[in-house]
Amino acid sequence: MRGGRARLRTRAETGNITQRKKGTHDMGYTVAVLGATGAVGREILNILAEREFPADAVYALASGRSHGKRVTYGEDSELTIQDVGEFDFRGVDIVLSSPGSKVSAEYAPKAAEAGAVVIDNTSHFRMEPDVPLIVPEVNPGALAGYTKRGIVANPNCSTIQMVLALKPLHELATIRRVVVSTYQATSGSGKAAMDELFNQTRGIYMNEPAQPQEYPKQIAFNAIPHIDSFMDDGSTKEEWKMVHETRKILDPDVRVAPTCVRIATFIGHGESLNVEFEDEIDETSAADALREFPGISVVDHREDGGYVTPYECAGEDAVFISRLRRDPTVDNGLAFWCVSDNLRKGAALNTVQIAELLVEQHLR
Template identity: 75%
Template structure:
């Protein structure tokens, strides 16, 4: 006996990846429903290699009988529909930022804090973290178990797919236009994105940080340890898929480089590719389409007593969004929503 699953935002980048991931991992669903806005209703989206689903209108959909909702619309849409779906009996796993920092909503990376999933019963909602947070805490978790982390300084290099399909189109069109001597006209971004780097993701806050940087700070503390101090600078770069992060970590006690390397190698979902030679590391382009988080350039930081620096990359649409969401759903059905055979 399988589950009824609804995918909200099914026509977006993450929504399409959610459908692909459900099919690839053979999630035990008897029925999968694709939902999106009224203007997308009637369209067809792929579900696996040889199936299509007709998109239904989210605004009129009745969630009664749905077991799990995988949600990736805008935050305002999630705010409106998620509580209704939860009240109808579905467990909502939401990709937006709206519920992440609410104290009665668990914020989950299954490899890092699976024990927190049980908290979903308070509201029938589970939050999926920000893409850049997910890949960083994946790398931090096995190190934090060896020596408590004191401080993290991270600079991100985030692909345009994190801003949606229109942002990807803008990068493509600007790049083509520059070669044709056409002026770049920013629409999705504040400045030209082609052949550029923009140190601005999401809104600015009063202290000078951006909302994206705020997310990394506070989500890391909620998921991993509230005592960890985090300083983040988030940058949008002209890459279609795949986020890179340069991470510097200061620990409270000694941690050896080889000890850290072995802990990372042994951690589920992490692949260490770290050869001190030309090309002996993983770049965002190479991470695209892969489920793992890749760690490279691991080395001691001699400027602090107990410090390490490393490079982390991951496909932001996979582990940074769709895969993490489906993994949460898998843990949910294994440990909390198990159905008896008919």
């Protein structure tokens, strides 16, 4: 293992681990990753290893269909998938959960009741008032609220990169209103959606008709202005998430007008933002504030190729800001382009960063 860490123990080697008191972790924490066979779950395992999270035991959990399969953990280790339905959460300190809302709704409370802190990547708990919704760089102080339920929510992927970009600007000049259009990759819908894009693209070159299954229309060579289900007011649930999650994380007075679009890419979400401020703001001070903020990289050259695309951000941890410029249609306005790897900062990385903050500030 990297860094000379001890080989991870398995449940069979340790027997039933009894819950240890907080502050007695001489070697590390016991971590369970729920939804370990999914794209986000696999990325969580990779990032735990990459960042050398202080774990002396990691368990990979999924449904009974995946029991006994193997998933990678780091460069030279594998974990055996265990059936979450048979798993004993006693003795687990932290659960990183990304199995889908229905599964999380069932097992997150069970894990919390057993003494674990659950960091949930699904939408199920996000808007519950007694569950903190956390982007560590933006609202770390809200994490203290985890003690109410033993559950912490990870925001929606499109929300995470947006509020990270907005936070330093909000501190600088107070945001009044945000108009945002998203360009979201198929990985946000899961592996089956990525496969659909691949198969449709290949089929078109072979003169085969596209057969949409995961999406309501052909995704290959297309853009679909529809993510999640439609609501009564004509918006979609994805757009609703961006509005209300931003208010919960950043500021309840910030108004957000989103249009969320699925595009024919595999990884990396793009967002085009027009932001109106209460106070005067200029491009230079905005760029300086963004550059100094953790987790943000400003790549903005006013020349051909002087910006970052979704394809280029895949595998990267940062939220990239480009095309920063004045919006002349309002008194105090800026426009910019924002991209991020939706599987990393938009999901798995943010989840692990919450766990790191939890360990650093609360579980010692």
